[in-house]
Every structure is written in C-alpha cells, then in structure tokens.
Amino acid sequence: MGTLTISISDDVEKRLRDVVKEKHGSSKGAMSKVIEEALKIYFSILEKKKKVFRAYRGEELVAEAHDLEELAKILREKNVDPRSVKIVSSEHIKPVARMGWKYVR
Template sequence: MFAMGTITVNVSDETEKMFREAVKQNIGIGKGVLGKAIGEAMNMWAEEKEREERRRKAIERLEKGFDLGNFSYKNREELYGDRFKKWDKK
C-alpha cells in the first residue's frame, strides 16, 4: 500500500458544485471518486505547468540563437567542389 497525503482547500460553493457534478457525470458516485478526480486534476495541472515551462525555455533558447561557428564559404561549390555540379544543371 502507498501513503496518501491530505490537503484541505477552500473553494467557492459554485466551484465545488460544478466539480462534484462533473465528477458524478464522468466517474460516477462512490467512495473515493472525489479524491480520485481531484488527484487527476492536480496531476494534469502540474503536467501542464511543466509543459509551459519547457516551452518557455525552448522559446528562450531559440530567441537567443545558436552559435554555428563562422561559415567561410559563399556558395555550395566552394563547400563541396565539383561533386554536386551535376545537380545544379537542372
């Protein structure tokens, strides 16, 4: 068996009623269904925040740019020589 944490929260009556109705329609009625739904909602929220942070960091890296070094060639021929000239003739 695994340990379970206890969290006491206060939400508006409207939010509670709406959540209980959604749980009733999606999971049903019974022992533990409210806790199961709240646990699922907490996991989804935490995962979404983690995805948002990864997106933010990725965008930050893209905006910063990448150092690809200096390119000293001006065209493909300087880079590859005569190897690819046959494809340029099309």
C-alpha cells in the same frame, strides 16, 4: 497518501460535484480521483510552459537548455560555433522594439 483541507467557492464546488457524479457516480473516493487527475493535468501543463532553447545543425539536435547562457555553455563544451546552428525557443519571443533618435557625430 496525504490529506488536504481546502476551501473553494460554492460554484466551483457544485461544478466539481457534478463532474464527479458524471464520471464516477457516487463511488467511494471518486472526488479524490477527479481532483488528483485534475492536478496531474495542471502540473503537466505547467511543465510544458517551461521555456526550452534548442540548437539545431540542419535537422540534427545539437544541444538543449532552459536558458541561452546554459545553451551557450553546452555549445562551447561541444566545440560548436553558435553561429553555425539554428537556435529555436519553445515559446515565442517578442522582438525588441527600439524607438528614438539616433545620435551620430
């Protein structure tokens, strides 16, 4: 078990102490429990924010990767045509908006 020394603002400290008192009372190690629980929740939120691309053929998951290049490589290894699958991202991808003049000769 590690020991950390941190500095936080007074209002955050007051809120933290209120939460600790509310959840665990004044038991020994209560603040450590609350902080550890909060950090675990924060880390799980960070994990969920990682972008994942999934390739589906119908309802079947064919491949999954963290970027499109990796997904394409997996699909090639499985001899799956990328045009035959539906690729879905775990995050919303902003469409590319292109504006300007198109020059045609």
